[in-house]
Amino acid sequence: MPAFSLEPEQIAWCAELRALAADRLAPLAARGEPGRVNRPLLTELGRLGLLDRLFTSGAVDLCLMRESLARVCTEAETALALQGLGAHPVHAHGTPAQRARWLPRAADGTAVAAFALSEPGAGSDAAALALAAAPDGPGGWRLTGEKCWISNAPEADFYTVFARTGTAGPRGVTAFLLPADRPGLTGEPLDMLAPHPVGRLRLDAVPVTADDLLGAPGEGFRVALTTLDLFRPSVGAFAVGMAQAALDATLAHTARRDAFGGKLKDLQTVAHQVAEMALRTEAARLMVHAAAAAHDAGAPGIPRRAAMAKLLATETAQYVVDAAVQLHGARALHRGHLLEHLYREVRAPRVYEGASEVQRGIIARELYRDLPAAPATAPQEEAR
Known part of the structure; x- marks a missing residue:
């Protein structure tokens, strides 16, 4: 797929996804309880075949699904994404x-x-995780510690859990598939700004x-990073969907709102602001599409491209x-207004799956890694 356009079938x-989100998913989302897993919504996503596509399609399809759902129903988008994030390691690395x-x-x-x-002391610095896996007989371990800010916890039925089986650093991390009914596993929900199910x-x-x-x-860090390389561009797609929803609402509002003897859109400052919003949204969308297409093609520089897409798109959406x-003015601050909802939703993606500062670090690291080795004696810069 060209990175700069979509095929008619994809469009x-x-x-179709936006229509399904409006007709079948949004009503289920409205009946859900904020901060809790919405199982009827998740079941409907499965009935529509969207969850299965998490495991049968690539990054491009994932991004198209997340952007399309986010424009209409962020709850449905998040339910789909969290299911994919938790289950993808089983799909990619499971027995x-x-x-x-x-x-x-x-x-x-x-x-x-x-x-x-994530853990209380290991959020952005995932390699610093401390959940201990102590040997327990031949081929077994006992996991002791805490995980924090875990989406779908503590209501999930199974977890991809990362624990330390070896020395400090990335090479000492191992990934486990942990059913929720294991003895010794407990948890509690956390009351967060965005209405997602998140817990400890x-x-x-x-x-x-x-x-x-x-x-x-010892390969758990690789399991985590390959999962994040797939999902980071799609976090950008989620952000682009929210940005587009906000832009659509703004176009409609400024076109009909009377102000200063005309319509709000007739004010040059407003028109230029809307143009800037559209410009940044489209630029972010193109970078997300490019990163997703590169991932599916197995192109070089996937971590850098994924980090760039997430960084640009989430900052743009904010x-x-x-x-x-x-x-919109004060009306956008009313509880229940679309923009009040988006304002709460849009903040979290700049933090989870690697904060914006982490993405900048990844980009810089990858750029310097690709830099040709300098000669033993660097030539002096020419005089100017």
């Missing part, structure tokens, strides 16, 4: 037995998945065996939603 599919047990239920929405990486997990000598490994011991609130 039609996105329109045949693990895949047979959990992926069909993840795809039909009857089992809720979660990705348990406590693990008190939770037993795991070699059958629960996702990948080999700007666009904030500008939309400003142009």
Whole structure:
């Protein structure tokens, strides 16, 4: 797929997704409880075949789904994304037995998945995680510690959990598939700004065996990073969808709102602001499409491209939603207004799956890694 355009079939599919979100998903989302897993919504996503596409399609399809749903129903978008984030390591790294047990239920929405990486002392610095996996007999471990800010916790049915089985740093991390009914696993929900289900997990000598490994011991950080390389551009797609929803609302509002003897859109400052919102939204969309297409093609520089897409799109969405609130005035601050909802939703993506500062670090690291080695004696810069 060219990075700068969509095929007619893809455009039609996105329109179909928006219609389904409005007709079938938004009513279920409205009946959900903020901060709790909405199982009827997840089941409907499975019935529509969207969850299955998380495991049968690539990054481009994932981005198209997330942007399309986000423009209409952010709750549906988030339910889909969290299911994919939690279950993708099982799809990509699980054993045949693990895949047979959990992926069909993840795809039909009857089992809720979660990705348990962050900890109270290891958020952005994921390599610093401290959840301990102590050896327990031949081929077994006991997990002890905490996970925090885990989406879908503590209500998920299974977790991809990352624990330290070796020395400090990335090479000592191992990934496990942890069913929620294991003894010693408890948790509680957290009251967050955005209405997503987010919670804390406590693990008190939770037993795991070699059958629960996702990948080999010590390869957990690779499991985490390959998952994030896929999902980071799609976080950008979520952000682009919110930005487009805010832009659509602003166009409609400024075209009909009377102000200073004309319509609000006739004021040059307003028109220029709207143009800037549209420009930044489209630029972010193009970078997301380019990163997703590069991922699916196996092109070089995937971590850098993914980080750039997430960084630009999430920062852009924050700007666009904030500008939309400003142009709408006080009405946008009423509880229940679309922009009040988007204003709360748009802040979190700049933090989760690597904060904006982390993305800048990844970009810089990858740029310097690709830099040709300097000669032993650098030539003096020419005099000017």
